[in-house]
Amino acid sequence: MGRRVVLLIGSAALVVLVSLFALRPPAPRAQGVDVFLNVTAGGGKKLNIAIPDFTVVAGNDSSANARLLASVAGADLTFSGLFNVVAATGAIPVNNPDALKQSWTEFAAAGAHAGVHGLLTVRGDRLETEIRVYDLTSPEFRLIATRRFELPASVPRRLAHKIADEIVLQFTGEPGVADTKLAYVRGPRGAKEIYVADYDGANPVAVTRNGTINLSPVWSPDGRSLAVTSYVKGYPDLYRFFPFERRPEQILAAFAGINSSPAWSPDGKSIAVTLSKDGNPELYVLNVATGVFRRLTRHVGIDTDPSWAPDGRQITFVSDRNGTAHIYVMDSEGASVRQITTGAMQTQPRWSPKGDVIAYTTRQGTHDIWVVNADGSNPRRLTTGSGNSQGPSWAPNGRHLFFQTDRLGGWQIFAMFADGSEQAPITRGPGDFTSPSWSSRLP
Amino acid sequence: MGTRFSHVVLGSLLIAAVAATACAKRPATTQASAPAPTGAAGTTGGTGAAPARPSDFTSPGSSGTTSSAQPSTAAPTTSGGTATPVRPSPREFSEVAELRDINFDFDKYDIRPGDARVLDSNATWLKGNPNHLLLIEGHCDERGTNEYNLALGERRAKSAMNYLVSQGVQANRITIISYGEERPLCTEHTEECWAKNRRAHFLVKPR
Numbered sequence: 001m002g003r004r005v006v007l008l009i010g011s012a013a014l015v016v017l018v019s020l021f022a023l024r025p026p027a028p029r030a031q032g033v034d035v036f037l038n039v040t041a042g043g044g045k046k047l048n049i050a051i052p053d054f055t056v057v058a059g060n061d062s063s064a065n066a067r068l069l070a071s072v073a074g075a076d077l078t079f080s081g082l083f084n085v086v087a088a089t090g091a092i093p094v095n096n097p098d099a100l101k102q103s104w105t106e107f108a109a110a111g112a113h114a115g116v117h118g119l120l121t122v123r124g125d126r127l128e129t130e131i132r133v134y135d136l137t138s139p140e141f142r143l144i145a146t147r148r149f150e151l152p153a154s155v156p157r158r159l160a161h162k163i164a165d166e167i168v169l170q171f172t173g174e175p176g177v178a179d180t181k182l183a184y185v186r187g188p189r190g191a192k193e194i195y196v197a198d199y200d201g202a203n204p205v206a207v208t209r210n211g212t213i214n215l216s217p218v219w220s221p222d223g224r225s226l227a228v229t230s231y232v233k234g235y236p237d238l239y240r241f242f243p244f245e246r247r248p249e250q251i252l253a254a255f256a257g258i259n260s261s262p263a264w265s266p267d268g269k270s271i272a273v274t275l276s277k278d279g280n281p282e283l284y285v286l287n288v289a290t291g292v293f294r295r296l297t298r299h300v301g302i303d304t305d306p307s308w309a310p311d312g313r314q315i316t317f318v319s320d321r322n323g324t325a326h327i328y329v330m331d332s333e334g335a336s337v338r339q340i341t342t343g344a345m346q347t348q349p350r351w352s353p354k355g356d357v358i359a360y361t362t363r364q365g366t367h368d369i370w371v372v373n374a375d376g377s378n379p380r381r382l383t384t385g386s387g388n389s390q391g392p393s394w395a396p397n398g399r400h401l402f403f404q405t406d407r408l409g410g411w412q413i414f415a416m417f418a419d420g421s422e423q424a425p426i427t428r429g430p431g432d433f434t435s436p437s438w439s440s441r442l443p
Numbered sequence: 444m445g446t447r448f449s450h451v452v453l454g455s456l457l458i459a460a461v462a463a464t465a466c467a468k469r470p471a472t473t474q475a476s477a478p479a480p481t482g483a484a485g486t487t488g489g490t491g492a493a494p495a496r497p498s499d500f501t502s503p504g505s506s507g508t509t510s511s512a513q514p515s516t517a518a519p520t521t522s523g524g525t526a527t528p529v530r531p532s533p534r535e536f537s538e539v540a541e542l543r544d545i546n547f548d549f550d551k552y553d554i555r556p557g558d559a560r561v562l563d564s565n566a567t568w569l570k571g572n573p574n575h576l577l578l579i580e581g582h583c584d585e586r587g588t589n590e591y592n593l594a595l596g597e598r599r600a601k602s603a604m605n606y607l608v609s610q611g612v613q614a615n616r617i618t619i620i621s622y623g624e625e626r627p628l629c630t631e632h633t634e635e636c637w638a639k640n641r642r643a644h645f646l647v648k649p650r
Contacts (some may be wrong), residue, residue, distance in 0.1 A: 189585075189624070189625050189626065189627060189630075190625060190626055192625070213622075213625050213626075215589055215590075215593070215623075215625070216589065216590055229593070234530070234532045234533045234534065234620075235530055235533070235620055236593060236620070236621065256530065256618075257597060257619070257621075258593050258594060258597045258621050260590055260593045260594070261590035261593070261594075274590070274593075274594060276594070276597050276601070276621075279601075280597070280598060280601065281594035281597055281598070302591070302594040302595065302598060303594075304590055304591055304593075304594040305588075305590050305591060318590075318591055320550075324550070325550070325587075325591055345550060345587065347587065347588045347590070347591040348588050348590070348591075361588055363586060363587060367586075367588070390588050391588065391589075434589075435589065
């Protein structure tokens with residue numbers, strides 16, 4: 001008979017002993033063990049998890065990846081907001097059940113609810129890993145999941161991100177967002193280039209090196225390409241770059257006027273874009289396969305900054321048709337236009353991947369990030385304090401946002417939770433970092 | 444083993460609702476709109492003017508404008524401009540002392556009366572030098588956000604263009620370009636500086 005273990009985790013943010021209740025539900029639905037990571041709204045309830053250094057099973061770990069995998073995956077789990085990572089040093093010996101049990105006993109005593117035993121085999125230029133997830137709240141430290149991952153030794157951080165995302169999946173039913181990418185603009189005004197980095201800011205790589213102005217990178221839903229407005233030919237034209245391939249960029253739109261503010265449809269087949277070729281900035285939808293543009297808006301004012309609802313049926317955008325820039329919603333054919341915000345100047349609406357809310361930037365003296373329900377109700381502010389915060393970009397699970405802020409001086413990319421909590425820098429270093437775009441989970 | 448472990452999708456994950464704070468209501472300002480767009484946006488001439496129909500919010504539907512991309516999306520290119528409209532490179536244009544900048548109020552693109560006199564003077568010079576092509580740059584201050592400012596700079600350049608055309612300068616001599624907030628004249632974070640940056644700038648080149 002299956003048994004369900006329910007972990008009700010206390011709300012402390014630090015590693016503390018918390019109340020655990022093992023319950024026997026009257027009618028178990030599934031065989032085996034169901035673990036509930038009870039994370040509730042208003043929560044802060046986290047699961048304490050131990051990830052000691054990986055155990056090297058075979059091969060020569062000359063790059064100390066056994067430690068890197070544990071530390072990077074641990075940082076990912078901490079960032080997720082779902083876990084507290086219990087501090088650990090050293091690795092669990094290989095093939096030693098008694099040592100394993102002793103380790104878990106000590107971690108359980110330190111408050112850990114779960115333990116991850118990582119095994120690493122270095123085989124040529126490949127890193128092969130196996131992770132074993134244990135329930136430390138069960139007296140016998142039951143093994144509850146085993147997974148294997150393998151990647152080239154050149155990308156150990158990505159391997160750690162995939163492991164972390166799997167652990168999040170095991171405990172929540174939805175994978176984490178560590179194996180994703182951040183695109184952004186770097187450089188001062190007049191000399192801005194596009195970069196791509198891991199979601200945590202590591203491994204930055206230049207995508208453009210044309211010495212002109214490159215703006216508004218936006219990931220395609222498959223995570224393979226970026227739509228970018230570039231002045232490489234002198235005028236603001238729309239391009240598609242392929243940062244992971246030896247493939248030249250494509251010109252998507254080079255009409256007279258601006259070709260700006262791209263937004264991929266959720267199915268990746270279309271790009272909403274602002275063109276002024278017909279007189280003033282209007283929204284169009286480009287069919288990427290056919291190159292045909294379909295006009296959506298028809299108004300003397302500015303219409304720009306489109307973002308698609310996750311079902312692809314609606315588009316939010318900015319218009320100044322009532323005198324000040326505000327957030328509007330229309331269907332993806334351009335009909336049923338309605339204004340959903342009022343008040344100060346508002347731009348950069350970005351529809352949440354969950355569909356329920358729209359993040360945007362409000363200018364009231366300084367700029368701050370807000371969210372509003374998609375029906376226009378309950379606008380609420382996420383950033384406060386000194387400096388400007390703008391350019392929101394959602395994580396694929398809707399739990400986090402990237403944004404740019406100059407609160408520390410120059411512009412940097414920060415991340416925060418969707419409720420505005422835990423705002424922390426992602427990028428560091430000289431030069432302005434702006435216009436973040438968070439990719440989908442990589443394939 | 445390990446697949447016995449079943450997932451439980453959690454409801455709302457830690458998304459705590461922050462206190463609902465309503466936007467401060469402010470009467471919407473009604474701004475004087477720029478002259479209605481006329482003519483093509485550039486010297487390329489291939490694009491017609493959109494009729495100004497403020498009340499037409501609805502889908503163009505089957506009657507909407509459908510146009511092919513100028514360049515084929517299948518044409519991978521860094522050399523790429525082959526199918527792009529013939530636009531003179533902005534680098535070919537240079538300043539002349541007789542053509543003066545005009546400036547704009549924050550988040551506005553209508554021509555102020557004093558600036559109209561500047562444009563009258565610019566128009567007189569342009570009509571007296573018909574062998575010159577004109578590039579109008581539209582610029583914004585650093586406030587506001589990039590994509591909106593690109594559109595705002597475009598509107599400013601277009602407002603200046605429309606005014607010059609209304610004064611008898613041929614539209615097919617004029618190309619416009621928006622730099623949004625990307626090329627400020629002045630980089631301090633002051634109103635004095637911002638006011639200088641909210642501008643239309645005029646450059647010429649011989650035909």
